[in-house]
Amino acid sequence: MAIVIREASGLDLPQIMKLEIASFANDAWPEATFHSELDAPHTYYILALEDEDLVGYAGLSKLAGSDQADIQTIAVREDKRGLGIGRQLMDALTLEAKTRGAKEIFLEVRADNSVAQKLYKVFGFKQIGTRKKYYQPDGVDAFIMKTDIKRKYNSEPVVLGIETSCDETGVGIVRGNQLLANIISSSMDKHAIFGGVVPEIAARAHLEALTPVLNEALEKANLTLDEIDAIAVTNGPGLAGALMVGVGAAKALAVATGKPIYAVNHLVGHVGADILDRGELHTPTIALLVSGGHTSLLLVRDLLNDVVLLGETIDDAAGEAFDKVSRVLGLSYPGGPEIDRVAKDANPAAIRFPRGLTLPKDMEKHRYDFSFSGLKTAVARHVELAESKGEEISIGDVAASFREAVVDVLIKKAISACKDFDVPRLLLGGGVVANSRLREVAKEQCEANGIELRIPPFSLCTDNGAMIAAIGAQLIMAGRAPSSLNFSAESTLPVTIVQS
Amino acid sequence: MKAPAASTRIAEYALAIDTSAGTTVAVLSMGTVLAELNYLEPMTHSERIGSAIQKVLKDSGIQAKQIATVVVGVGPGPFTGLRVGMAAARYFAIGARAELAGVCSLDSIALDFYLANPGQQPLLVTTDARRKEVFWATYSGVVDGIPVRTQGPAVNKYEDIQTFVDVSTMATTELGVRAGALGQIAFAQGLSPQGTNSEITPIYLREPDAVPSKGKKVSG
Ligand SMILES: Nc1ncnc2c1ncn2[C@@H]1O[C@H](COP(=O)(O)OP(=O)(O)O)[C@@H](O)[C@H]1O
Ligand SMILES: [Mg+2]
Numbered sequence: 060m061a062i063v064i065r066e067a068s069g070l071d072l073p074q075i076m077k078l079e080i081a082s083f084a085n086d087a088w089p090e091a092t093f094h095s096e097l098d099a100p101h102t103y104y105i106l107a108l109e110d111e112d113l114v115g116y117a118g119l120s121k122l123a124g125s126d127q128a129d130i131q132t133i134a135v136r137e138d139k140r141g142l143g144i145g146r147q148l149m150d151a152l153t154l155e156a157k158t159r160g161a162k163e164i165f166l167e168v169r170a171d172n173s174v175a176q177k178l179y180k181v182f183g184f185k186q187i188g189t190r191k192k193y194y195q196p197d198g199v200d201a202f203i204m205k206t207d208i209k210r211k212y213n214s215e216p217v218v219l220g221i222e223t224s225c226d227e228t229g230v231g232i233v234r235g236n237q238l239l240a241n242i243i244s245s246s247m248d249k250h251a252i253f254g255g256v257v258p259e260i261a262a263r264a265h266l267e268a269l270t271p272v273l274n275e276a277l278e279k280a281n282l283t284l285d286e287i288d289a290i291a292v293t294n295g296p297g298l299a300g301a302l303m304v305g306v307g308a309a310k311a312l313a314v315a316t317g318k319p320i321y322a323v324n325h326l327v328g329h330v331g332a333d334i335l336d337r338g339e340l341h342t343p344t345i346a347l348l349v350s351g352g353h354t355s356l357l358l359v360r361d362l363l364n365d366v367v368l369l370g371e372t373i374d375d376a377a378g379e380a381f382d383k384v385s386r387v388l389g390l391s392y393p394g395g396p397e398i399d400r401v402a403k404d405a406n407p408a409a410i411r412f413p414r415g416l417t418l419p420k421d422m423e424k425h426r427y428d429f430s431f432s433g434l435k436t437a438v439a440r441h442v443e444l445a446e447s448k449g450e451e452i453s454i455g456d457v458a459a460s461f462r463e464a465v466v467d468v469l470i471k472k473a474i475s476a477c478k479d480f481d482v483p484r485l486l487l488g489g490g491v492v493a494n495s496r497l498r499e500v501a502k503e504q505c506e507a508n509g510i511e512l513r514i515p516p517f518s519l520c521t522d523n524g525a526m527i528a529a530i531g532a533q534l535i536m537a538g539r540a541p542s543s544l545n546f547s548a549e550s551t552l553p554v555t556i557v558q559s
Numbered sequence: 560m561k562a563p564a565a566s567t568r569i570a571e572y573a574l575a576i577d578t579s580a581g582t583t584v585a586v587l588s589m590g591t592v593l594a595e596l597n598y599l600e601p602m603t604h605s606e607r608i609g610s611a612i613q614k615v616l617k618d619s620g621i622q623a624k625q626i627a628t629v630v631v632g633v634g635p636g637p638f639t640g641l642r643v644g645m646a647a648a649r650y651f652a653i654g655a656r657a658e659l660a661g662v663c664s665l666d667s668i669a670l671d672f673y674l675a676n677p678g679q680q681p682l683l684v685t686t687d688a689r690r691k692e693v694f695w696a697t698y699s700g701v702v703d704g705i706p707v708r709t710q711g712p713a714v715n716k717y718e719d720i721q722t723f724v725d726v727s728t729m730a731t732t733e734l735g736v737r738a739g740a741l742g743q744i745a746f747a748q749g750l751s752p753q754g755t756n757s758e759i760t761p762i763y764l765r766e767p768d769a770v771p772s773k774g775k776k777v778s779g
Contacts, residue, residue: 252771262642263638265646269646269650270649273653304643307604309650310605311608311646312650312651312653314616315623544610544613545606
């Protein structure tokens with residue numbers, strides 16, 4: 060399934076010609092032309108392969124001494140379009156153009172190919188002219204498009220990221236892959252008496268926290284707004300009313316300062332957090348994101364182009380389950396740390412609570428999905444039953460047994476994903492990562508299976524603006540054009556949309 | 560924030576923003592509207608706000624950094640929309656190094672009413688608060704460019720307003736919130752001896768909908 064990008068050689072010509080003819084019908088290049096293109100020193104041709112199968116190719120031309128490069132061609136097999144392969148090819152070509160010293164990249168595209176034009180616009184290409192009836196025999200015009208590398212390829216952009224998707228107001232600042240500031244204000248305490256996040260309370264708290272959090276972040280990074288290159292903001296997924304506070308603020312800040320804005324996916328942000336911890340993200344990786352709002356298992360082959368949602372909770376999020384069970388046991392909010400506290404030294408095997416979606420039939424249909432609502436009910440029943448019989452229960456044992464059930468399912472499914480996709484890496488993110496047992500079991504299981512475990516520091520695991528800034532910086536370094544100012548807050552934004 | 564400093568700055572350029580109903584933004588110079596945009600749809604604030612501000616700046620030929628005051632409507636209005644404009648105002652003010660001033664959104668309706676109907680007649684302003692209720696305030700007229708609010712803002716069922724004021728003696732209006740009018744009021748307040756309205760917390764008038772958890776018992 061994984062897409063591999065590598066440079067093409069003459070040996071690849073037969074495969075390439077097949078795809079060339081399928082893709083360009085009337086204006087396919089003759090084999091001889093393609094052959095000399097592949098051989099020429101001033102060109103760079105790359106292939107996208109899936110299990111040795113050619114699914115796309117692209118080529119660049121850059122004459123020595125010139126600071127202009129041309130994209131010669133790009134093709135993606137019809138059944139593999141819309142999966143980010145075109146973007147991966149473009150990423151590789153633009154990087155090569157930059158390495159070869161180009162300042163501008165030009166290309167021609169059929170006037171009637173709006174899909175390709177859209178892809179180029181993502182990379183900052185703008186139409187600068189038209190060649191009438193350039194494509195023959197169809198008589199279709201060519202649009203000439205150009206992008207400016209020098210301006211876009213800021214090697215270490217300073218990006219300010221704003222996060223308001225749930226109950227943390229976060230503003231973070233990064234320079235390239237490096238963390239400069241990460242200020243978080245949580246409204247957690249205000250939700251305590253309600254036993255869970257109340258969206259309206261979270262949104263009100265965001266509005267109050269915006270200004271102090273921004274000022275503090277700038278102070279921490281020792282920067283003024285003039286020194287920021289771009290603004291990034293979470294536009295989903297999350298609580299709609301909460302997201303809108305950050306989106307409104309970020310857009311106004313962008314207009315007031317004249318800086319470009321990038322609308323970023325919150326879940327991809329959690330994956331990007333690891334960049335700030337170790338300076339780069341190692342891919343492919345499986346990512347398990349567990350918080351009060353999410354329980355998602357992702358396959359990340361490429362942070363910007365290839366993130367797939369393998370599964371998620373079909374009812375409660377894992378953190379939510381901790382919070383609800385904590386309430387059942389008469390403990391306070393947030394439940395995670397409380398359960399962790401009373402479970403310490405207690406017996407995790409005292410009660411065998413159900414493991415959601417782990418039966419063989421579930422493992423077929425919901426292999427990577429989670430369900431915690433049945434578990435929560437089982438704990439409540441257990442407590443009620445004991446009470447009605449007048450029996451004492453050991454809160455510690457119940458908590459430890461519950462925690463064991465959650466951790467067991469989370470890690471089992473994450474490890475299966477690593478094995479199924481042959482990915483030797485597991486990255487954890489989200490507030491539940493604070494759980495001591497989760498860390499312990501993850502470590503054990505990863506070691507036993509030869510999987511590298513990554514757990515960024517807690518301030519980067521829980522919701523924060525720095526991870527959003529990190530994605531913004533990655534987008535800029537990959538040459539992506541800023542988002543339009545009209546993007547919206549999307550509470551159910553899919554993980555495949557990294558930038559809106 | 561000292562009143563004199565604010566009033567000298569407000570005499571330059573101001574950006575006014577309100578999302579308590581639709582999305583309305585304006586650029587003013589010395590209390591005169593240079594450009595204004597009004598979107599009536601009640602649900603698109605977060606989409607519109609960025610390009611709306613960008614457009615009024617462009618239409619007025621003013622650059623963001625020339626804005627000395629950001630005037631924002633602080634409601635009352637449906638919360639989710641209201642907050643978008645207030646969040647935008649806060650960050651625009653930081654980005655442009657401008658002062659922030661808040662004005663009750665209903666006051667802009669009163670100002671527009673009295674501009675169209677000169678005189679000191681009593682006025683009842685209402686806006687939709689959903690859940691079969693209205694946000695409302697009453698006014699006695701305009702003094703030195705500032706509407707004189709006599710009651711409110713408050714939220715009630717329309718029928719219940721009668722228990723606070725004699726509705727039958729009051730004029731009503733179909734006018735809506737307008738950013739330009741908010742900017743004019745802030746300008747007048749900046750020049751008047753009462754000083755500026757530096758109250759920039761939202762007027763919610765309702766508590767969040769949430770019931771404190773009783774603890775325990777979640778099975779079934
Ligand atoms: N030690 C812990 N063990 C398990 N869950 C925890 C622990 N610490 C925090 N949590 C849970 O993490 C959640 C908060 O994490 P966070 O990333 O802020 O999520 P969100 O903002 O989506 O609610 C809460 O549900 C809380 O109970
Ligand atoms: Mg949180």
